[in-house]
Amino acid sequence: MRDQGRFFDFLEVIKRAESGEVMKEGDFDKRLGRKVLSLMKQYEIRYDPECVIPTDDGMADRVYQAAVDLFLDLGVYCTDTQRIIRFTREELQWALENVPQEVRYGREKETVSVFPRKVEDRRDPVCFFSAVGTPVTEEMFLPIARSYAQEPHADTFSGPLITRYKGILVTSGSPIEVEAAIWNTQMLREAARQAGRPHIGIHNFQSTGEKTDATIASAQEKFGAFPGDGLLVAAIAEMKVDFERLKKVAFLRQSPYVLGALYGPLMGGYAGGPEGTTIALVAHHFLGLLVFSGERHNSFPIHIHHICNTTRDMLWLISMVGQALARNTHLIIVSNAFMASGPCTEMVIDELCAQSITSTVSGWHLNPSAVAKNRYPMRCSGMEPRIHAEVGHRVAQMGLTRKEANRIVLKLVEGYEKRISEAPIGKMFQECYQMDKIRPTDEYEFLFMKKKKEWGDLGFEVI
Amino acid sequence: MDLLKEMAEAVIEGDEERAIVLAKEALEKGMDPTEAIEKGFSEGMKEIGRRFEKLEIYLPEVIISADAMVAGVEVFRQHILAKGGQSFPKTVLLGTIQGDVHDIGKNIVRIMLESNGFRVYDLGRDVPVLQFIEKVKELNPDIIGVSALMTTTMVHMPKLIEALQENGLREKVKVMVGGAPVLPEWAKEIGADGYGESAMEAVRVAKKLVGLQGEGKGDGA
Numbered sequence: 226m227r228d229q230g231r232f233f234d235f236l237e238v239i240k241r242a243e244s245g246e247v248m249k250e251g252d253f254d255k256r257l258g259r260k261v262l263s264l265m266k267q268y269e270i271r272y273d274p275e276c277v278i279p280t281d282d283g284m285a286d287r288v289y290q291a292a293v294d295l296f297l298d299l300g301v302y303c304t305d306t307q308r309i310i311r312f313t314r315e316e317l318q319w320a321l322e323n324v325p326q327e328v329r330y331g332r333e334k335e336t337v338s339v340f341p342r343k344v345e346d347r348r349d350p351v352c353f354f355s356a357v358g359t360p361v362t363e364e365m366f367l368p369i370a371r372s373y374a375q376e377p378h379a380d381t382f383s384g385p386l387i388t389r390y391k392g393i394l395v396t397s398g399s400p401i402e403v404e405a406a407i408w409n410t411q412m413l414r415e416a417a418r419q420a421g422r423p424h425i426g427i428h429n430f431q432s433t434g435e436k437t438d439a440t441i442a443s444a445q446e447k448f449g450a451f452p453g454d455g456l457l458v459a460a461i462a463e464m465k466v467d468f469e470r471l472k473k474v475a476f477l478r479q480s481p482y483v484l485g486a487l488y489g490p491l492m493g494g495y496a497g498g499p500e501g502t503t504i505a506l507v508a509h510h511f512l513g514l515l516v517f518s519g520e521r522h523n524s525f526p527i528h529i530h531h532i533c534n535t536t537r538d539m540l541w542l543i544s545m546v547g548q549a550l551a552r553n554t555h556l557i558i559v560s561n562a563f564m565a566s567g568p569c570t571e572m573v574i575d576e577l578c579a580q581s582i583t584s585t586v587s588g589w590h591l592n593p594s595a596v597a598k599n600r601y602p603m604r605c606s607g608m609e610p611r612i613h614a615e616v617g618h619r620v621a622q623m624g625l626t627r628k629e630a631n632r633i634v635l636k637l638v639e640g641y642e643k644r645i646s647e648a649p650i651g652k653m654f655q656e657c658y659q660m661d662k663i664r665p666t667d668e669y670e671f672l673f674m675k676k677k678k679e680w681g682d683l684g685f686e687v688i
Numbered sequence: 689m690d691l692l693k694e695m696a697e698a699v700i701e702g703d704e705e706r707a708i709v710l711a712k713e714a715l716e717k718g719m720d721p722t723e724a725i726e727k728g729f730s731e732g733m734k735e736i737g738r739r740f741e742k743l744e745i746y747l748p749e750v751i752i753s754a755d756a757m758v759a760g761v762e763v764f765r766q767h768i769l770a771k772g773g774q775s776f777p778k779t780v781l782l783g784t785i786q787g788d789v790h791d792i793g794k795n796i797v798r799i800m801l802e803s804n805g806f807r808v809y810d811l812g813r814d815v816p817v818l819q820f821i822e823k824v825k826e827l828n829p830d831i832i833g834v835s836a837l838m839t840t841t842m843v844h845m846p847k848l849i850e851a852l853q854e855n856g857l858r859e860k861v862k863v864m865v866g867g868a869p870v871l872p873e874w875a876k877e878i879g880a881d882g883y884g885e886s887a888m889e890a891v892r893v894a895k896k897l898v899g900l901q902g903e904g905k906g907d908g909a
Contacts, residue, residue: 254751254795255748255751258747258748258751259748262748304789304813360839360869386839386840388839388840388843394843395839395840395843396787396840396841396843396844397786397787397788397838397840397841397843397844398786398787402840433840434840435787435838435840435841436787461789461790462790462792463792467789469789491792493740493743493746493747494746494747494792494796495747495748495792496748497746497747497748497749498743498746501746501748529743529747530741530743530886532868598868599868600868600869600871601871
């Protein structure tokens with residue numbers, strides 16, 4: 226469901242990937258580090274741990290300008306050709322002026338319109354409920370996916386992934402990957418049907434298949450992938466692409482599916498600390514727009530040691546990136562929540578709340594959520610995105626300001642940050658859900674109620 | 689400041705030229721290269737590793753320091769080779785497993801291993817199992833370090849271990865695994881010798897596996 230947006234010539238992108246400046250990958254990585262360091266100084270961008278949601282509009286605009294400079298100076302690295310794909314300022318400007326300002330997911334009554342949000346926007350964020358590719362068993366895939374699709378706040382949904390298909394390990398590049406990928410799409414649509422929402426959009430209908438052939442094989446209406454569903458194409462950290470990704474783009478540009486671009490820079494990695502990674506993440510959006518023809522843009526910046534984005538430096542980064550983009554572009558941006566702790570713990574509820582407040586007030590839509598560092602099998606459920614989405618809706622409806630949001634988020638972070646390196650991995654799906662009803666256990670519901678009461682004492686009422 | 693402290697300082701400062709000058713000075717003074725590396729450059733890199741673990745510094749600074757260390761160590765290596773000796777005591781064959789193009793974690797491990805005196809043969813990303821086997825035959829490394837970021841690629845790890853067995857190489861080389869979806873339980877299940885939760889942990893485990901003074905919680909899988 227494409228709207229009026231126009232994109233940069235993709236064939237020209239491929240030409241540049243095959244004719245641009247040759248550079249060793251290690252030199253590109255070092256160049257990125259040096260450039261962001263100089264831009265941080267030039268534009269006076271400073272992280273303040275006491276202000277995770279800044280109200281300094283000037284700094285947000287400087288972050289944006291620094292990212293433009295970075296993108297134009299550095300370009301995008303193609304690992305297959307070891308060449309740099311470069312763009313001019315005029316090309317970037319043209320692309321930004323022609324971005325789609327509406328993307329639609331779903332069909333019939335489940336059609337959802339996604340739009341560019343603004344800082345302190347009182348319009349509700351669109352909530353993309355996602356299990357973010359948590360590894361699960363084949364037997365549990367369907368009930369887990371259903372737990373996401375059935376949530377009233379789920380505007381779209383996507384699923385976990387399976388590591389074994391009919392007892393065989395799902396291996397990248399093998400025929401089993403194609404079989405499992407088709408099954409994955411079929412089961413997601415079945416989950417939507419079982420949830421009583423057959424027309425809900427599936428914003429990423431493929432998690433199990435990674436290779437392009439497996440992804441394309443699963444992209445058929447007879448398997449349950451309809452116009453109004455979508456796929457995500459991820460950049461390689463940092464500021465890199467390869468032909469595998471560009472092949473997906475070539476397909477998606479000609480398909481009826483929404484192309485979401487996905488970026489996951491590592492804070493502490495090649496772009497340095499929170500300030501440098503902030504600049505790099507904004508620049509990734511230009512990569513997604515010009516190289517991927519991305520219609521909407523998902524970000525999952527990750528702390529290099531804690532594998533989450535709920536530490537105070539990560540929340541600052543999320544807020545700054547959101548504000549920089551919301552103030553200076555019409556890009557549709559979506560914040561992927563990554564929690565250190567796992568399901569059915571008090572800590573995960575506080576992390577979800579802090580991440581959601583920060584994202585919503587800073588201009589993002591919401592994509593909850595990866596939990597337990599997104600690495601422990603069976604640790605995911607529809608309850609975590611429910612918490613995240615309820616908070617996000619409340620933030621928008623009450624018109625929370627950045628200043629007030631900062632006060633609340635700091636209180637929440639102070640409560641969990643000392644435990645972040647040893648965050649509890651929480652309970653498996655079948656331990657925190659009633660399996661006969663696919664509903665959270667009383668224990669999990671009670672924990673959420675308890676936390677809501679605590680948040681009320683902080684002046685943040687979630688009904 | 690004594691020479692060893694100056695060497696450590698040159699690494700911490702990321703001063704490549706100074707590291708080379710100091711390495712040459714150490715040789716002129718008749719210092720044992722191994723001792724000079726361990727008590728000089730490595731001490732500096734340990735401090736860099738400590739600061740990185742606490743995120744007082746970030747990867748770009750680590751890379752600059754590692755470059756300084758590698759430049760200084762190269763002076764010693766050339767000296768040892770000229771005398772007909774073996775340049776590095778222990779070697780690691782490193783790569784991201786077949787099908788996987790995500791290599792930032794592997795690259796950090798490479799930097800840390802090199803900074804701790806290992807000779808690293810980095811095969812890069814998306815390395816087929818058979819290429820690992822060919823390189824083991826060719827280079828005879830002490831350790832294979834293999835990483836994965838996806839569940840669909842980490843399943844190649846047990847295939848690598850099986851291939852080592854089939855080729856009669858399993859007893860000759862230790863296998864370490866790591867990466868986001870790789871858990872200690874998985875490492876144990878597939879018969880890996882070591883698992884590292886982080887880059888620094890990987891170094892400690894590698895040292896332990898080859899009988900150097902490795903320590904820490906992340907030992908053999």
